[in-house]
Amino acid sequence: MAVAGGIGVITFREPIRCVLSLVVVMIALSVLFLLLSAQFVFVAQIIVYAGAVMVLFLFVIALLGPARESARGRLRFQPWLAGLFAVVFLVLAWTMLQGVQYRQPDVADLNVFGTVQWIGIELFTRYLYPFELTSILLLVAAIGAIYLSRKVDSREGGPSGEGLRPADGTGGDLPPPVDR
Amino acid sequence: MTLTIIWLTPLIGGVLIAFMPPHWSKLMAAITAIFTLGIAAAVALTFDPSAHSYQFTEEIPWIPQYAIFYRLGVDGISIWLVVLNALLTVIAVLATPVSMRNANRFLGLILAMGSGLAGVFMAIDLVLFYVFWEAMLIPAYFLLWLFGEGERPGRAAVKFVLYTLAGSLLMLVGVIGEYVATGQHTFDLATLATIPPSPAIQFGLFFVFALAFAIKTPLFPFHSWLPDAYLAAPTPMLITFAGVMGKAGAYGFLRIAIPLFPNPVLWWDWRWVIPVLAVAAIIWGALMAIAQRDMKLLVAYSSVSHMGFIVLGIFALNVQGQQGAVLQMVNHGIIVPALFLMVAWIADRAGTRDRSALGGLGARMPVMAGLFIVVVLAALGLPGLNSFVGEFMTLLGAWQRTPVLAVLGAIGLVLAPVYMLRLFQGTMQGEPVIRKPMTDIETGQLALLTPLILLMFVLGLYPNVLTQLMSALGQAGLAR
């Protein structure tokens, strides 16, 4: 099912369907996470990922208009070469992942393994530092997103309305902007 | 400290002068250069001929992690090149017309180049040597490019720099390789000379070093940058550029390639390849000079031939040959500037550099003709003038190595009068071609030329003044 979803992601022409099939993949994976006794991750996957992020995607797509990918673009040979290398890469990975001798597992109590409290405790003791880092990361991402998506008002005399005349942007040696 | 002054003075002076108002710059540059010459001369006079090792040595730890020291010193070989360099710098400065555009920058660069050359001749630490070796390319490049003659001086400059770099960067690998291969982790030339690496490694190292030096000298067939560069170079620059920089390559052979790699033998002995190339250079340079109509190019190729003699003498690997080579370095350093100067002056007056389009100028400028014949005769190695002794000794050395080399080299002696006399007679003798009136040599030009010509006679009549101080060569274990 996950594989099917993945194939769907890369084959559907409409972005929407790609997103949906990605959701499919995620849900499938989340189930696997549960099997692998990672409850919290399971939950997070369902809620945050399949939920929030994907919805965000859908919004953007809706905002930008669900343009079907035109049948033929540039770079004819691209798909074939891409496929070729992908296969090569998969084969390599496969051969390397075959016959892996695993390490002996450290003994851990499977009862607590992966539970929410346990995760929480780990997160705020041993993983304090990475946790803080993620917070900074998100903060920065937020600021960036805000900056980028902020309506540029002409008062700042900054990049106001430059969108209307991209050609001026770089000292006047641009090719004309790509037209639809 | 003395030696440091010798290279530091022109450098600082040059930097200052480059930002001075042009009309002062020449005076200041002259003062700087003459001061330097004075110091160099003082060193030469207080030099102790009986000493067997480097003198006036200075040693300061520079990059101790890699055992790189700031080591300076002179011996019987380098002292002469240092003095020559200082002298020619003075003449180059004096030969610079004040009217030239950006004369101050020009003079500054000239001084900087002189400083770099002085450093090359005085450095006795391999890395320091390399630093000077490449640093002097920078002023040379700018001189060629910003002040060059001809339609595309930039091209000649780039060609020169890239070609030289191709060699010297490989030499950098050699420097590092020597440092690693000897296992002693030192860059001190004196020490390195006592611990040659294994022949197989020597084989490779010698190759890279010799390549760099061969390109710089230049040695046949690595000389193709020379015509372009010399053609593009302004005359005052040529005085040091042709007069000294070429010697740096030969000096490198003598100071580094031979002592550090006494037997670079694997399936093939480099010490036989170089002299063969040298002989080829002698003959080839002479032939090319014969074929040239442009006087400047003719002189350029003649200097290829003469450098051939020098390298031949060095690789005679015996005292006569190498002392002759050093002697010849000095001689050529005196003769070639004079040649270029006079050719330039004649071309200025006649309006062309094509020797076949000239003729009969001797009647119009008798003094010029007289001096010109002296220089020409010195160039073709007439006894009684300086070049003869050098060529005689180099050939003697070559003969002792193997007669064939000397015999083939002697062909150069026979060809020299052909092109040199064609140069002189084509310009000065025969029926006058150009009718317009021409002035004779000016006093200032005469003053420039006088020291050179005097030196030609002095060294020609009493060469021992040089050879007696070169006893170091015999003792430095150079001649193996």
Place this chain on the structure above:
Amino acid sequence: MSTLNIGGSQLDSSWFLLLGAILFTLGTAGVLIRRNPLVILICIELMLNAVNLTLITFSRQLQNPEGQLFALMVMTVAAAEAVVGLAILVDIFRVRDVEDVDDLSELKG
């Protein structure tokens, strides 16, 4: 909790790993083939998911928490990347409609 006791058995773990590899490759291929920048972004998400699967598998197999937490971090990062990416794309779409990433070929040479 873990009633279906499959953890730790070699076969299964490597099965999970191979699934991860396949998904990762699919994502890669998607990035290479698709032309819509949004879809490319989605494919990258797919790759990251594959990684998550791998991480969790190891975490379970080694019975070592780091994997899961790493997976969480990756998730967060993926989210952040998605946000920023979408923002940038939106900014671009303000100026011009780019349904083919190859339209972004003004810089070349």
Place this chain on the structure above:
Amino acid sequence: MTLLLATDITYSWGQAVSDLSQIAPIAALTGFLLFAIVTDLALPKSRRGDAVAMVAAVGYVLSLAVAVYRWNYATGGPAYKGYATGDTFALFFEIMFAVLGILTVAISHPYLKRRGMLEGEFHILILATVIGMMVLASATSLVTVFLGLELLSIALYIACGFARGETRSQEAAAKYLLIGGFASAFVVYGMALIYGGSGTTVIPEIATRLQTSSSGNSLILLGIVLMGVGFAFKVSAAPFHMWTPDVYQGAPIPVTAFMSVGTKAAAFAMIIRVFAGGLPHLAPEWQALLAFVAATSMIVGNLMAITQSSLKRLLAYSGVAQAGYVLIGVIAGGQSGLAAVLFYLFVYMFMNFGAFAVVTLLAGPDGDRDRLSDLNGLYQRNPLMAILMTVFMLSLAGFPPFVGFFGKLFLFTAGVSAGYTWLVVVAVLMSVVSVYYYVRVLIPVWSATTRTDKLETSASSTMAIAISGALSLVLGLYPTTLLIAGQLGIPSSVFGP
């Protein structure tokens, strides 16, 4: 259950303080990041830009001071359960990044003014990037490495697109983001495999475990490949370099200048941490990988730089080539090799940043002017800048007595001593090519022009560029101190002798 969990909850204040002190520079900078955000929100639009710039500058100075203090008086060690450290290696880079931050503020502020993009976010983003770099340098766990990498990248994606509505800037941002995400997926996948093979993400742990058991070796191998690819992407080494010229050209010049130096350095810190620090026993493998990458980088970078007419692109390709040179040092390894790398990265900061900074001055209100022809007659319009540009180019080309030469000398010495002579030969031959295009930059600088207007420069930019130029010369004449610092920056406790 609670009992079981209770065992873990012991995190004393003392522990907290010592941990924090280990990452003091980062902490300080983070504090200023928050302060800057607040300032940006609090102040009215008109004053934001200057204020935030000021805050950022102070922050950099402070963290620089802290880092220097710790370098002199403090001892490094694991912090946060071994997820971060404040050892000299980290400190070396933290100092470097702080300096870089200062320089960036110095040149970017006037630039933003001129382009009318004077907004607080810029400095905030740069601050975040610097933090990311520092995190990367001080990270001792794959997790933190990954997070630092992402922090740095994400901030940079936005910074590249900072010139809003400017198509090139946008394109740069988009390309960088997409391919960057792609690459980081590779990295994290590789990390996952390493984790699987070693059972931990703490780098010193990995080293010890893999030393004892060679189990899961094929996992480790694949992990090395994937991570190596990702790292090579970050140092913009061929054949993973292709984003570099486009992004460098599209991004606003201060960003380009900043990332061309900072990202590279941070990525090298990461490579050394993970490979030299974490996988010393698989050295042959990753050395082979890096050797391949280094050779291609030097060849491709130097060759492609020849034909460029845009100075940004030219410097981008030269950056690719320089990455190749530095990789030689990494491959050679050992204290001398890695010290050479640190030395070179530090001086490269001044050379390359300076060069870009000069281009920054050329920018007009409507955009960057980075074509070679825009440099025409620089020596008439501003002699000082012309001379400094010459210094930077000659130094990059590796002419003595400028520092670039000594950097290369040390790198190549390490390479030859380690037996990678063929790589060094490739390097020197390609350096000959490089001289050609570095000199090509000088030709317009020193050729006469008709335009008579002087090129006016703000005090801060002039200061920054002049300092860079001076250091490019002085560090060449006296490299010893910095070299010692570099050697101290490679604690044998972390990287072995």
Place this chain on the structure above:
Amino acid sequence: MNTGQLALLLLLLPAAGALLLAGRGWRMPRIVTKIVGPGVVWASFIVTLALFIGKASGDITYFTWIKSGSFVVPFNLLVDNLSIFMCLVITGVGGLIVTYAVGYMAKEDDPSYSRFFTYMDVFIFSMLLLVLAGNFVFLIVGWAMVGLSSYFLIGFWYHRRSAVLAARKAFVMNVIGDVGMILGAFVLFTTYHAITYAGVFQKITNPNYCPPNAICTLSLRIATDSPTLELAAFLLLVGAIAKSAQLPLHTWLPDAMEGPTPVSALIHAATMVTAGVYLVGRMHPIYDLAVYAHAAVAIVGAVTALFAASIAIVQTDIKRVLAYSTMSQIGYMFLAVGIGAYSAGFFHLMSHAFFKALLFMAAGNVIHAMNDEQDMRKYGGLLKQLPRTSWSFLIGAVSLVGIIPFAGFFSKEQILGAAFSKPDDTLALIVWGIGFVTALITGFYTGRMWWMSFAGKPSPDRPVEHPHEAPSVMLIPVFVLAALATIGGLIQTRALGFGPQAVSDFLSSAVGVQPWEGGIADVIVSIITMILAGLLFLAAYRLYVTRAWKPWSSRFPRFQTLLERKYYFDEIYNAAFVRPMDAAAEFGLRDIEQPLIDGVVVTTGVATEASASGLSLTQSGYFRNYVLVFLAGACIAAILILVRASS
């Protein structure tokens, strides 16, 4: 003053004179030039006389010139009877000729006038240095410097293209000789580790010395011949040949007649060209041992003598006739020293200096009177109008032909006699035969020259109808030489088997005594030779004046053209050396230097640039290309690692 100072003085006087006249000397009134020019030569003649009378001798070292390891060159002068003898000839005859030149060059303008005498003094100095030098290096120095001064003097009228070319030709050929000598010196130095005459000869003649590369068993511990010695002797011979215009390096001498006549008289007749003879004589310790080289000397001399004489028959330019006769006479000298009759050779050197200088100067007078017309066919009938010149010319002529009692007879016949009477030596006999034939031809062409120029009636196209006799400053030296040519031979009459032999006695200390004695037979042969030569001299009258017999050339036209083209030597040399050299140079420049040696460099650059632009196509700007390359790189890396791990 002791010998050393005298020798130095002798050497420095002309140098001082040259320096005085050189440069801007002509700013002084011309009289100064007139006095200084010849004055210094006469002064050094007096010094030489002082040495001669003082029976001075010695090898004086003044200072060390070069010191380089074992290669130590002192500046030393060797004063012995040979060098004094040469100095006498040089300064004596030289003095006369320079004096003559005072008149001859009168029509030159001031600068050229003083320039001429500068050159002359330089030449005298160089020649003296050559003969006084005590070691090989300074021998070579002098050797090259006489070449230089001859270059200057041949090209004296530098606006004449022909003169310039002739000068260059002479210089280059002389340089070839110099190179030969340099190499010879190398051989001697490397073999005997000495560079002074004394050192070398002492080791050569010392029976206990064994050169490193020769085999000396106990049995032959005597001074012996060796390949190296032969090599050295041959190389030195090259120098001698080039300087003395012997075959095959002779072609420069006829062209050298482009120079002013006094130059021809001094340099190309009396002194410089005889330097080769001096060299062989000076090196006689070597040649006495190196038998093959020695024989080569004789053969070269004999062949040249015949060769040159035969060409002289058909020349019409009076100076060229004299030039060829000079070659042939020097051939005699070579022949003499070649068979070991050194003193005879030097005796002929002296007398030849007398009569050949006489001939040249008389010819100079004629040319002077004929407005520089040198073609004999345009003379004729000068005997009446220029009696003094004509008679002195006749004296020179008969002396050249070798009519008793003129100097030429005694010297030449002594050589022929020595060759004829040398015991059990077929080579000597052969060269005698050649010499004999040459003597007859000499009689013929001398007669032709004299009769054509002076006898008969004036030729219709004579430039000057009523020529005037030369001024006395030009006549007196002619008379002096005429006297010398007449009676000079009487100091050594060995050719007649009796009488004094001053020269041989004088030189015996330097070149040894001729080991064999001639008998009555060769006296008779000598007489016969003389008579036949004389008859041929007269025969020329009927041939060229009265035209009683039709000219021989009409019988052998092809042979005549062969002679007129001088056996095509110039053509051959042009085809064999000059043009190939130029062609090689041109070819090398056009087809090797530019396309190959420079081409490689340029091409490298171009190729690099091309590859660069090729590569930059990959930077297509398409994101997906980048990712593709990225993935490809990843695959390559993975394969690399797999291979590495598996191996």
